[in-house]
Amino acid sequence: MNEAPSSTSxxxxxxxxxxxxxxxxxxxxxxxxxxxxxxxxxxxxxxxxDLATFPDFPAEIRAPTGTTYGVSGFQVHFSSQDVFTPGxxxxxxxxxxxxxxxxxxxxxxxxxxxxxxxxxxxxxxxxKAGYDVNPLEDNSLEGxxxxxxxxxxxxxxxxxxxxLSNKEAHRCKNFWTLGLMFWIYSRPLEPxxxxxxxxxxKRSDLVAANIAALKAGHAFGETAEVFQHRYEVPPxxxxxxxxxxxxxxxxxxxxxVAAAQLAGLPLVLGAYPITPASDVLHELSKYKQFGVTTVxxxxxxxxxxxxxxxxxxxxxxxxxxxxxxxxxxxEGIGLALSVELPLVIVDIQRGxxxxxxxxxxxxxxxxxxxxxxxxxxxxxxxxASTPGNCFTMAIEAVRLALKYMTPVxxxxxxxxxxxxxxxxxxxxxxxxxxxxxxxxxxxxFHPFLRxxxxxxxxxxxxxxxxxxxxxxxxxxxxxxGHISYAPDNHERMVKARAAKIAGIAxxxxxLTMEVGDDSGKLLVLGWGSTxxxxxxxxxxxxxxxxxxxxxxxxxxNPFPQNLGEVLKRFERVLVPELxxxxxxxxxxxxxxxxxxxxxxxxxxxFKITELEEKIRQVLEx
Amino acid sequence: MSDLISPTKLTxxxxxxxxxxxxxxxxxxxxxxxxxxRVMPEFGIARENxxxxxxxxxxxxxxxxxxxxxxxxxxxxxxxxxxxxxVANPELxxxxxxxxxxxxxxxxxxxxxxxxxxxxxxxxxFNNRIYGLTKGQYSPTSELGKVxxxxxxxxxxxxxxxxxxxxxxxxxxxxxxxxxxAQHLSxxxxxxxxxxxxxxxxxxxxxNVFNDGAFDAFTDKAVRAERQVRVEHGKPLLFxxxxxKGLRLNPRTLALEVVTVGDGGVALxxxxxxxxxxxxxxxxxxxxxxxxxxxxxGVLHASQRPTYDGTLRAQQKAAREKLGxxxxxxxxxxxxxxxx
Numbered sequence: 001m002n003e004a005p006s007s008t009s010x011x012x013x014x015x016x017x018x019x020x021x022x023x024x025x026x027x028x029x030x031x032x033x034x035x036x037x038x039x040x041x042x043x044x045x046x047x048x049x050d051l052a053t054f055p056d057f058p059a060e061i062r063a064p065t066g067t068t069y070g071v072s073g074f075q076v077h078f079s080s081q082d083v084f085t086p087g088x089x090x091x092x093x094x095x096x097x098x099x100x101x102x103x104x105x106x107x108x109x110x111x112x113x114x115x116x117x118x119x120x121x122x123x124x125x126x127x128k129a130g131y132d133v134n135p136l137e138d139n140s141l142e143g144x145x146x147x148x149x150x151x152x153x154x155x156x157x158x159x160x161x162x163x164l165s166n167k168e169a170h171r172c173k174n175f176w177t178l179g180l181m182f183w184i185y186s187r188p189l190e191p192x193x194x195x196x197x198x199x200x201x202k203r204s205d206l207v208a209a210n211i212a213a214l215k216a217g218h219a220f221g222e223t224a225e226v227f228q229h230r231y232e233v234p235p236x237x238x239x240x241x242x243x244x245x246x247x248x249x250x251x252x253x254x255x256x257v258a259a260a261q262l263a264g265l266p267l268v269l270g271a272y273p274i275t276p277a278s279d280v281l282h283e284l285s286k287y288k289q290f291g292v293t294t295v296x297x298x299x300x301x302x303x304x305x306x307x308x309x310x311x312x313x314x315x316x317x318x319x320x321x322x323x324x325x326x327x328x329x330x331e332g333i334g335l336a337l338s339v340e341l342p343l344v345i346v347d348i349q350r351g352x353x354x355x356x357x358x359x360x361x362x363x364x365x366x367x368x369x370x371x372x373x374x375x376x377x378x379x380x381x382x383x384a385s386t387p388g389n390c391f392t393m394a395i396e397a398v399r400l401a402l403k404y405m406t407p408v409x410x411x412x413x414x415x416x417x418x419x420x421x422x423x424x425x426x427x428x429x430x431x432x433x434x435x436x437x438x439x440x441x442x443x444x445f446h447p448f449l450r451x452x453x454x455x456x457x458x459x460x461x462x463x464x465x466x467x468x469x470x471x472x473x474x475x476x477x478x479x480x481g482h483i484s485y486a487p488d489n490h491e492r493m494v495k496a497r498a499a500k501i502a503g504i505a506x507x508x509x510x511l512t513m514e515v516g517d518d519s520g521k522l523l524v525l526g527w528g529s530t531x532x533x534x535x536x537x538x539x540x541x542x543x544x545x546x547x548x549x550x551x552x553x554x555x556x557n558p559f560p561q562n563l564g565e566v567l568k569r570f571e572r573v574l575v576p577e578l579x580x581x582x583x584x585x586x587x588x589x590x591x592x593x594x595x596x597x598x599x600x601x602x603x604x605x606f607k608i609t610e611l612e613e614k615i616r617q618v619l620e621x
Numbered sequence: 622m623s624d625l626i627s628p629t630k631l632t633x634x635x636x637x638x639x640x641x642x643x644x645x646x647x648x649x650x651x652x653x654x655x656x657x658x659r660v661m662p663e664f665g666i667a668r669e670n671x672x673x674x675x676x677x678x679x680x681x682x683x684x685x686x687x688x689x690x691x692x693x694x695x696x697x698x699x700x701x702x703x704x705x706x707x708v709a710n711p712e713l714x715x716x717x718x719x720x721x722x723x724x725x726x727x728x729x730x731x732x733x734x735x736x737x738x739x740x741x742x743x744x745x746x747f748n749n750r751i752y753g754l755t756k757g758q759y760s761p762t763s764e765l766g767k768v769x770x771x772x773x774x775x776x777x778x779x780x781x782x783x784x785x786x787x788x789x790x791x792x793x794x795x796x797x798x799x800x801x802x803a804q805h806l807s808x809x810x811x812x813x814x815x816x817x818x819x820x821x822x823x824x825x826x827x828x829n830v831f832n833d834g835a836f837d838a839f840t841d842k843a844v845r846a847e848r849q850v851r852v853e854h855g856k857p858l859l860f861x862x863x864x865x866k867g868l869r870l871n872p873r874t875l876a877l878e879v880v881t882v883g884d885g886g887v888a889l890x891x892x893x894x895x896x897x898x899x900x901x902x903x904x905x906x907x908x909x910x911x912x913x914x915x916x917x918x919g920v921l922h923a924s925q926r927p928t929y930d931g932t933l934r935a936q937q938k939a940a941r942e943k944l945g946x947x948x949x950x951x952x953x954x955x956x957x958x959x960x961x
Contacts, residue, residue, distance in 0.1 A: 046959055244958045254953060261949050268708055288940035290947035293708055293933065298734040302701035305694065305731075309674075309705025312692055313713065317705060335695050425958065428950045462690040462706070462713050465669045470638075470685050472693025473677075482640065483685065 020079025022087030027096030032174035037074025044078035048235030054086035066128040084532030098129035119152030158216030159209040172213035179217025246423040248387040248416035253283035255394025263434035266291040268310035270303035300325040304332035314461035342401035349413040360603025361414035364579035378501040385531035388423035442466035455500035516549025519569035537611035627667035649800035649826035676723040680747035683718035697728025700735035738929040751832035784907040794820040852919040867892030
């Protein structure tokens with residue numbers, strides 16, 4: 001290409017200021033879409049946009065190239081306003097091959113921008129994607145703004161002087177694409193140039209090629225005369241501080257490490273590989289220098305039992321899993337609550353029942369978590385609302401487990417686990433210490449002596465002289481801790497265990513509104529990962545003048561003390577859940593309120609529009 | 622953690638608890654308990670550093686009667702709980718009491734993994750070939766055709782031999798003893814205690830209520846000399862009232878055969894000399910069919926290899942030496958950050 005016409009120089013090019021956009025990159029597993037998405041996200045973050053991301057990769061490990069089930073995607077929503085979800089539907093879809101187009105086009109907004117690598121739309125790839133006719137040549141893409149570019153050819157031309165093999169040259173096309181996207185959204189190239197240097201530093205040819213590709217893509221935007229204007233997304237009003245991008249599983253793992261440090265206890269994680277929880281095991285296995293021990297157990301049962309054994313011996317026992325593993329762990333959790341030892345169980349929920357939808361999200365383990373044990377088996381259950389909130393709630397799970405000598409179940413889900421958002425890094429000095437006291441005084445000791453305030457029993461660990469004692473799953477005498485089958489004692493112990501968990505309500509924050517007034521026509525009450533979608537939907541409805549508020553439960557057993565009173569302040573209560581109405585059942589049972597359910601069980605999160613529509617419907621009926 | 626060694630000399634009485642022992646009168650568990658309480662002071666370990674872990678069943682009541690730390694867990698899972706205890710505090714001396722149902726049926730999986738990992742714990746399996754606490758159903762070690770409440774026409778399950786199973790999953794220590802053979806049991810317990818790694822001891826234990834006399838065919842005083850071979854490392858595998866029978870290996874069939882030694886029989890040199898470090902000996906001895914062969918008791922196999930908990934500790938130490946003590950603030954910052 002020759003000189004760029006002066007009218008298209010960067011300074012003169014018309015820029016349209018927009019609030020934000022949702023962009024999805026989709027391509028073959030080998031096309032580098034996750035890297036592209038990460039870099040595009042980093043640029044948005046540096047431009048101080050608020051954002052949320054959602055990677056969507058295939059369940060198959062090495063799917064054949066060009067197939068629809070081998071398509072890997074990365075969606076990012078960035079904005080000058082607060083962002084709460086990765087976005088319902090992309091404004092821009094980048095499809096690197098026919099299979100990516102085939103699987104993603106249905107999600108693209110009507111009138112959205114479609115950027116296609118026409119160089120891959122050959123007979124073989126079209127056939128693999130299931131196209132009888134090339135969609136570039138029929139009218140099937142009408143109604144979208146289609147930019148069909150031979151990205152492969154452009155990339156090969158851009159890197160031809162770097163001496164890369166043809167195969168390696170082809171692999172640079174994600175950076176060419178990224179360069180073009182940076183141009184469209186007026187992003188500087190420098191941070192990615194630096195990233196390329198540090199990533200490929202050892203191979204100067206790769207550094208040169210990827211830089212050439214990135215710059216060529218950027219230059220293409222300026223010179224190709226296919227774009228009418230560029231976009232600019234101003235900074236979002238974000239709180240001051242140091243930020244990083246964080247995913248839910250990473251946040252959970254870091255929260256557990258932080259909590260163990262705050263409590264001054266070594267952490268033992270027992271886990272059995274299961275999607276989508278395995279990353280917690282992977283992450284924690286890297287932190288031996290923090291006193292973290294991970295044991296990949298022989299099964300889910302062993303995983304919970306060894307975590308409990310670790311707690312018995314005075315460490316912090318943790319186990320992480322997903323739905324089917326939860327079912328297997330229940331007897332172990334029952335033992336933990338019977339012997340009253342601290343234990344944290346992280347359930348990263350997925351679609352069920354049985355094996356269900358391993359890589360898809362759902363919130364249908366709530367009743368299992370709250371009620372899923374034989375006999376009267378109360379445990380504390382809490383839930384995280386966003387990827388970053390997983391950190392906070394993991395610390396909270398540990399705090400409550402240690403303070404009340406009880407199992408605590410932390411519910412997250414596949415959507416939180418794999419999704420990511422900017423996260424304000426907390427100051428370690430500001431995190432509250434977790435007080436742990438081991439019993440050492442033999443005077444008047446028995447293992448089930450309770451703290452009168454919390455009802456937690458005293459924790460005497462092996463190795464402590466004079467405090468030798470036996471605990472087990474048999475019923476214990478309230479006053480001595482010895483085995484007891486006495487009728488009155490059993491009822492007393494059942495009630496003591498229930499009262500201990502119920503008492504946690506006085507130790508957790510009251511429920512407050514996320515959005516809206518403290519009373520009104522409609523309360524939308526959510527829990528867990530639906531936070532972002534509900535918050536945004538309620539805000540949009542309020543912007544249109546509707547009387548609706550949003551509150552979000554992070555404590556599910558016990559509920560916050562003021563929940564019943566909050567429910568009464570609204571004429572109606574709507575409970576959106578990714579299950580068939582489990583929280584709604586608990587609310588009706590606890591407060592006798594006619595709460596209404598919005599249920600969705602498709603393995604997919606709520607779309608904001610679905611919630612808006614339901615809110616309108618409820619308020620109009 | 623306090624020193625593992627007991628500062629004062631302990632006695633049997635120190636290991637008794639104030640709890641009434643609730644096994645049936647005449648149960649073999651009583652003699653095992655008395656034996657353990659008698660031998661444990663010899664190990665010189667302070668009581669607070671000993672933990673007894675059990676699952677569910679008659680044998681699993683054991684921890685309640687030992688004045689140490691004790692954890693009566695859930696059915697079959699004692700090895701998993703013990704794994705967590707040992708990982709959390711490798712200094713503790715951890716002992717497991719289990720039975721043939723708890724250890725080999727519902728808990729077979731955990732037992733297998735404990736043995737192959739070579740976790741440094743001592744396992745006593747009370748094998749009475751019956752479910753006692755649930756009142757008399759057949760167990761994984763009950764003989765084929767066993768008539769019980771749940772198998773009125775006889776069991777159709779092939780039994781498993783605990784010692785052979787343990788050797789099959791690469792246990793580093795496998796021994797057998799008998800509830801009523803006080804001296805022998807004490808000796809085996811001493812060996813188990815001294816072993817570094819998983820020490821698996823099967824104890825033939827009589828359930829006088831639901832399976833009385835299950836082992837009489839080789840434990841009865843009148844026959845035991847002829848029906849038991851007491852194995853000892855480095856000693857010829859001899860048995861019989863006059864020590865005139867021996868075990869010889871047939872090199873063609875790779876099977877053992879019973880031979881008469883001495884007058885009219887084979888020379889002593891033809892009798893196999895027990896090598897407990899070679900697991901092949903253990904497996905041959907564990908799998909001898911009865912009554913064609915005697916029942917082997919004693920230490921069938923003992924060898925050394927790194928323990929799970931020891932190796933784990935070493936990894937942790939190496940990580941600390943390489944990376945230093947973890948810095949939480951640095952960890953939270955992770956990869957790339959930006960400041961607003």
